[in-house]
Amino acid sequence: MQSGKLHFASALTPDGWRDNVSITLGTGGMITLVEPGAKAPATAKGIAVPAMPNLHSHAHQRLMVGLAERAGPGADSFWTWREVMYGFALKLGPDDLRAVAAQLYVEMLKAGFSTVGEFQYLHHQPDGTPYANRAELSLCCSAASDISGIGLTLLPTLYNYGGFGGQAARAGQRRFLNGADGFLTICEALRQTVVARPLQRLGISPHSLRAVTLELLQTVLEGIEPQAPVHIHVAEQTKEVDDCFTWSAQRPVDYLLDRFDVSSRWCLIHATHMTAAETEALAGTGAVAGLCPTTEANLGDGIFPATDYLKVGGAFGIGSDSHISVSPAEDLRMLEYSQRLRDRTRNALADGPGLSTGRSLYLRALKGGAQALAQPVGAIAPGYRADITVLDADCDALMGRAGDAALDTWIFSGGNPCVKDVFVAGRKVISDRHHAHEDQIARDFRSALERLSA
16 A cells, blocks of 8 residues: 555546546555646556446355366256356365455456455355355455455355255355354454454455355344445346245345345345345345356346446446456446347447446446445545556557547557556556466466365
C-alpha cells in the first residue's frame, strides 16, 4: 500500500471520462483527492478504470480447469461434474492449496481483478479429521493473498448436510463438514488473522439450503459480526429448485427470503432460476446477485433473468467461480450475450438509449462486487481504495479507441490481453503484464500439480 500520487492520461471517474487525472493517496492506499486536468508524467501509460471485484471463487477448482470436458457414459450435468470435482477436492493438502490459490490470484490480477471473495469449503484433512488449527486451509488462501497482493474477503463455508431437510452428507463431502461450534471456531481464527491485514475482510458462506438447516444457519448468524457479508448458492439448477419445492413447498429464493432478513449484506450466488415474483423480491432486498456467467454456461446452469432483474433495480456483481475462465471482460460479455441469445435482441443491458453497454455493465458490476465483499473499492474517487486497472491503449484491440469505445472493445472483443497494469491500494502489482513473483509462484503451482498427479 502506498501514499503519494498517481497520474493517468485518461481515467473513468464517477463524473465520467477525464483526461490528465492526478490521484492523491493517503494512508493505506486510500484515495484522498482526484484532480482532472493535472500536468504530470503518467504513472502508467494507458486508460485507467476502477479494478473489478471478483465476488465468487473456489480456488481449489483451478486444478481441474479443462479436465471435465470429456463426455461420460450417460447424460452429463452439473451433478456429474460435481462428482469429478469432489475427486480433486479430496487430494489437496495445505501446501497444494496455497500454491494453487497464489497462481490463481496472480491470474486474476493480470485479468484486471483486484480483490476476490473466497467461498472456501475445504476445511479438514482428506479423511475428514479436523486440522489442529481448524482454519488451516482458509489460512492458506489468506497467505496466497499476501503473496500475490490481491485484496481478499474470506468466506469460510458452512456445510454440514447432504440435502434439503438435514439429509446425511456423502463420503465425498467429508472435508467440508462442520457444526455450529466448529464453524465459529474457524471464523474466530480468521477474524484474528484479518484484523492485521488491511486488504482482507471476513464474512461467511452457508453453502446452500441443501447443506444447512434453518436452525444451524440461524445459530451461526447469531455468532458472527452483524454486518459481515453472507454469501449463499441458491437456485443454480432446476433439480435444486424441484428438490427444494418437494421438501418445503417453496422454491429456494422464496424459502430464503421468507425465513431470513436478507439485506444488503447478503449475496445470492447464481439465483439462476427465479419466478418473476422472486426476481422482484430479491431486487427489493438490496442484496447482490452473484453472477458467474462463464461457469454457469460451462455447467449448463441456465440463463439469469438479468433484463427483468435490472428493470426493478436489482444489484449484481461477477465472479469467476470454477475459473474455467478468469476474465471480467468475458464474464460481462457472456452475461450480455446470454440475454441477447434468449431474447434475440442486442444491447440488452445498456442503461438507456445511446448509452454504452460495456460501461453500463462495468459500473453495475463494480458497485455490486464492492458491496458483496465489503471492500472499499469500485471507483476512482475520494474514500475509495486505489484499486485501478490500466488498459493498454496501444494494444491491437484498443488502437484508436478511447472512453466508452475502449471499454466496450475490451469487454466485447479484446479481453485479458488489453490489461497492462494493475494497482491494489496504490501499489503496482502488475507491471506491463508481469507480476514480480510470478515465476516462483508458477514453479510452486507446477510442483503442486506434479505431487497431485503422482
